[in-house]
Amino acid sequence: MKKAFICSVALAFLCSIGLVSMAAAGVDKGPAEITINPNGKKPVKFPHAMHQKRLKCATCHHSKDKDGKQVPYTEGMKIQKCETCHTGDMLKGKVKGRTAMQRAGHGRCLACHKEMAKKDAKYKKLKKCSNCHIKKKK
Ligand code: HEC
Ligand code: HEC
Ligand code: HEC
């Protein structure tokens, strides 16, 4: 009991340092758990915080300039939802017959998960549809 209390105080302290340094850098890390495209045909569950621990923000986030060209992530950049830009004909022709969100999601998420599954058998389940896609609430 006592030990648990000391631990939680230590944790609170560490967290507050984290918050302070984050606030100082002005970086909003977004929610820890996300449902991507909740109103789409195939919503996806996404443990954001867990990926942030091992990957750089720039692996997934980017922006665009006024000509519609992709601009790499820079710290403090305004981060928008993927579906803000990945609509309609975006990335047309790069992968046939897919929606813009599927190309964004599979191009980024599934590509890495397949890579991981190839490298290490313990990651095999990562490429299963049901690893990411959740049943839609009716
Ligand atoms: C593995 C990919 C990935 C990594 C790495 C990642 N993010 Fe995200 N992030 C996402 C996705 C996907 C969303 C949800 C976008 C959506 O709902 O369309 C998101 C959402 C966000 C949002 C909320 C945007 C909004 O308008 O709802 C913020 C803020 C954010 N991320 C910041 C960060 C920061 C800062 C980092 C680095 C510390 C980071 N992310 C790392 C994939 C990632
Ligand atoms: C501010 C607009 C914008 C947002 C928000 C955005 N993208 Fe993109 N994305 C682009 C542009 C522009 C391109 C390049 C389009 C082209 O080459 O036709 C692109 C290309 C891509 C590509 C293919 C090229 C590559 O770099 O591999 C993937 C995959 C991708 N985005 C995934 C995502 C994901 C996942 C998210 C959400 C975490 C996201 N995008 C959010 C604008 C955006
Ligand atoms: C560059 C590599 C990479 C990218 C990009 C990536 N992931 Fe992952 N993801 C992983 C790895 C590695 C794990 C397994 C972590 C572990 O079990 O240690 C994982 C685990 C997961 C899990 C399973 C968590 C669990 O409870 O088993 C989900 C769901 C997931 N990712 C969804 C996504 C989605 C959605 C995206 C795109 C927005 C994404 N990932 C992008 C590497 C990646």
Ligand code: HEC
């Ligand atoms: C690594 C995570 C991941 C895996 C595994 C995965 N997907 Fe996806 N998929 C996504 C993301 C992210 C999106 C974009 C978000 C969205 O549109 O719901 C997406 C989008 C889609 C879409 C388009 C939905 C729409 O509204 O436009 C379809 C269809 C789809 N996936 C089918 C599949 C099938 C079938 C499998 C198994 C063979 C699969 N996905 C495996 C992450 C994944």
